Structure formats: C-alpha cells, structure tokens
Amino acid sequence: MEFKSLFSSKLMKLNHPSQSRKELFAEVAEELVSLRYVNASYQEALIEREHSFPTGLRTSYCNIAIPHTDAVHVRTPFIYLVQLQDELKFQNMGNSSEELSVKLIFFLGITEPKNQTILLSTLMEHFQTEDFSRIIFEEKDTKQLENKLNHYLMGGN
Numbered sequence: 001m002e003f004k005s006l007f008s009s010k011l012m013k014l015n016h017p018s019q020s021r022k023e024l025f026a027e028v029a030e031e032l033v034s035l036r037y038v039n040a041s042y043q044e045a046l047i048e049r050e051h052s053f054p055t056g057l058r059t060s061y062c063n064i065a066i067p068h069t070d071a072v073h074v075r076t077p078f079i080y081l082v083q084l085q086d087e088l089k090f091q092n093m094g095n096s097s098e099e100l101s102v103k104l105i106f107f108l109g110i111t112e113p114k115n116q117t118i119l120l121s122t123l124m125e126h127f128q129t130e131d132f133s134r135i136i137f138e139e140k141d142t143k144q145l146e147n148k149l150n151h152y153l154m155g156g157n
Contacts, residue, residue, distance in 0.1 A: 020088075
C-alpha cells in the first residue's frame with residue numbers, strides 16, 4: 001500500500017484550537033463528508049469505535065491517537081492529521097483504564113480492511129523515531145508538512 005499518497009495538506013490542521021473530543025470528531029467528520037471522503041455514517045461510527053476500541057497510543061516522543069472506523073464508512077482512503085494547541089484525553093489502546101494526554105491525532109480512512117493493520121503498524125513504527133515526530137511538531141505550514149512527510153515516507157529522511 002502506498003501511504004504517502006494518503007497525506008494531503010488539505011487534510012491537515014496545525015496548531016488547531018483544542019475543544020472536546022466530541023466536537024473535534026464532529027468537525028473532522030463534517031469536513032470529510034463534504035469532501036466526499038466518507039459516508040454520512042462516519043461520525044457515529046467513529047465515536048462508537050473509539051468507545052469500544054480506544055486509539056490513544058504512547059510513543060517514545062509524544063502521545064498520539066489514531067481514530068478510525070470500519071472500511072464501510074470510507075469512500076476514499078485518507079489520513080487527516082490534527083496537531084492541537086492543547087491536549088485532549090484519549091484512552092490508551094493497550095490499556096483502556098489509562099488516560100493519555102494527546103496533542104497529535106491521525107484520523108485514518110481505509111477502504112481495504114487488510115490495509116488498516118499495515119497502516120496502523122507503519123504509523124506506530126514511524127512515531128518511535130524522533131525525526132518523524134519532529135517534522136510534524138516543528139512545521140507550521142501544511143503544504144510544507146505534506147512535502148516533508150511524503151519525502152520522509154519515501155525514505156528520504
């Protein structure tokens with residue numbers, strides 16, 4: 001699966017004002033529906049899945065969340081990146097009784113279920129490296145971030 005093509009500057013929010021997780025999910029879902037990336041069922045499916053299968057992840061350099069739904073709710077594959085001004089709480093995917101403060105969220109949209117696990121593990125692997133985390137937290141321009149992420153994922157580091 002070609003992951004670099006999933007990053008697009010139009011699906012990035014940098015230094016985004018923090019709000020509740022519910023409001024953020026609604027905002028992202030509304031935008032993705034209007035851009036025809038997802039079906040109208042996406043928001044509710046996102047909330048239900050996050051409740052049943054938390055997506056907070058502790059990594060070496062920052063805590064992230066990777067909310068996603070089943071493929072039936074997605075029309076076009078995507079990664080929607082949100083870098084928050086302040087942190088939001090997400091339950092840890094490995095221990096749902098642990099709450100993590102998250103400042104970076106990757107909303108995933110995969111149309112082929114077999115690719116979801118591959119994409120999740122690839123993102124988690126990259127987040128264990130300081131370079132990848134630094135790219136995302138230091139860049140303030142979405143177009144430049146898109147270019148840097150695509151370059152990084154093509155092995156350019």
